[in-house]
Amino acid sequence: MKILVINSGSSSLKYQLIDMDNESVLCKGLCERIGLVGSSVTHKAHGKEWKVQNTMPTHAEAFSKMLDLMTTGDGAVLQNKADIGAIGHRVVHGGEKFAASVIINDEVIKTIEELSPLAPLHNPPQVQGIRSAQKVFGMDVPQVAVFDTAFHQTMDPKAYIFAIPYEFYESHSIRRYGFHGTSHRYVAQRAAEFLGRDFNDFKVVTCHLGNGASMAAVLNGKSIDTTMGLTPLGGLMMGTRSGDLDPSVATYLADITGEYGANMSKLLNTKSGFLGVSGISSDNRDIEAAAAEGNERAQLVHDMYSYQIKKYIGAYAAAMNGLDCVVFTGGIGENSPSTRSDACQGMEFFGIEIDETLNLKRGEEVDFSTPDAKVRTLVIPTDEELMIARDTLELV
Numbered sequence: 519m520k521i522l523v524i525n526s527g528s529s530s531l532k533y534q535l536i537d538m539d540n541e542s543v544l545c546k547g548l549c550e551r552i553g554l555v556g557s558s559v560t561h562k563a564h565g566k567e568w569k570v571q572n573t574m575p576t577h578a579e580a581f582s583k584m585l586d587l588m589t590t591g592d593g594a595v596l597q598n599k600a601d602i603g604a605i606g607h608r609v610v611h612g613g614e615k616f617a618a619s620v621i622i623n624d625e626v627i628k629t630i631e632e633l634s635p636l637a638p639l640h641n642p643p644q645v646q647g648i649r650s651a652q653k654v655f656g657m658d659v660p661q662v663a664v665f666d667t668a669f670h671q672t673m674d675p676k677a678y679i680f681a682i683p684y685e686f687y688e689s690h691s692i693r694r695y696g697f698h699g700t701s702h703r704y705v706a707q708r709a710a711e712f713l714g715r716d717f718n719d720f721k722v723v724t725c726h727l728g729n730g731a732s733m734a735a736v737l738n739g740k741s742i743d744t745t746m747g748l749t750p751l752g753g754l755m756m757g758t759r760s761g762d763l764d765p766s767v768a769t770y771l772a773d774i775t776g777e778y779g780a781n782m783s784k785l786l787n788t789k790s791g792f793l794g795v796s797g798i799s800s801d802n803r804d805i806e807a808a809a810a811e812g813n814e815r816a817q818l819v820h821d822m823y824s825y826q827i828k829k830y831i832g833a834y835a836a837a838m839n840g841l842d843c844v845v846f847t848g849g850i851g852e853n854s855p856s857t858r859s860d861a862c863q864g865m866e867f868f869g870i871e872i873d874e875t876l877n878l879k880r881g882e883e884v885d886f887s888t889p890d891a892k893v894r895t896l897v898i899p900t901d902e903e904l905m906i907a908r909d910t911l912e913l914v
């Protein structure tokens with residue numbers, strides 16, 4: 519069966535078509551600036567890439583254009599749309615309603631919409647993506663929602679309740695949810711497979727380090743804790759996000775700057791993290807380059823980041839009463855030897871010992887621990903699309 523995987527944003531639509539007979543990617547692409555001037559589709563197939571300027575006032579038009587590129591011209595990979603057996607959608611917030619992927623029906627769409635206050639930037643465009651796909655492909659093509667939060671629904675209340683008046687959990691569902699669940703699940707499973715271990719008897723810390731970043735403690739196949747919280751702002755510092763703070767930093771900052779509510783949220787979400795501390799860039803490549811040239815604040819960003827990762831590895835090893843494996847993934851996790859090396863330094867007493875030569879590999883699966891290290895340290899490139907396609911296949 520061929521499965522179309524969709525990640526729909528407010529003005530973008532990312533797609534990938536996967537042939538589940540051999541899990542190969544037939545084509546992928548990105549529709550950008552939907553509803554804006556200058557919209558375009560970048561389509562990749564047969565090892566080539568096309569960028570087409572096209573007016574796309576709505577997501578439905580973006581789906582139509584994508585379908586055109588899949589079925590006609592040099593980038594075609596299908597005879598017609600009937601060759602697509604099912605569609606899997608990434609949905610960011612499933613709240614407490616979804617602990618696993620589900621087949622989409624009216625009730626599911628309504629629930630995702632009701633959860634929008636928890637993810638106002640993500641859930642509404644994802645519903646738009648689902649409705650547009652229904653319009654373009656018809657109601658006969660089954661669609662599945664795969665939630666970023668679902669994998670972490672196995673956390674215990676002691677890990678997800680915040681120490682604020684309990685009534686806010688009851689009345690407004692304020693708690694830790696965690697995100698990147700599809701990625702954490704994929705790399706944790708793949709790590710067990712890679713090492714020939716039983717996933718249900720395996721203690722692994724997964725580090726998804728990209729522009730957004732989170733870590734998870736995965737004990738015997740289940741997420742028992744994760745760094746992000748109610749929103750993807752919590753936990754590790756990120757490209758532009760602060761990560762965890764003493765909560766009074768926000769209230770004190772608000773008093774100093776006069777920025778409250780949405781403006782304070784903007785400061786913490788878009789002006790903080792790597793960008794805020796370095797004053798240079800949110801992009802780790804720029805930070806590493808500046809640090810190499812002696813920029814002290816860029817070096818500070820690198821040191822803070824590696825230190826935070828290290829602290830969570832320790833915390834999660836404690837939470838799991840041991841550790842078999844640490845997995846690095848995401849743009850930084852897959853490609854930054856210095857972040858991996860510094861995050862793993864000084865943990866020999868834990869059983870973490872890395873081979874600095876193997877650690878130089880980028881973007882490929884590798885076990886970069888020394889032969890005798892008790893804890894295996896791995897790089898596993900993430901593949902959220904494949905995970906979404908697998909869930910979709912299983913459900914349909």
Ligand code: AMP
Pocket residue numbers: 727728729730757800801802803804806848849850853854880
């Ligand atoms: P992602 O959001 O997963 O695409 O990751 C983006 C982050 O990965 C950015 O901060 C990039 O600078 C970082 N990144 C990508 N390639 C490299 C590289 N070769 N070395 C260091 N960081 C990288």
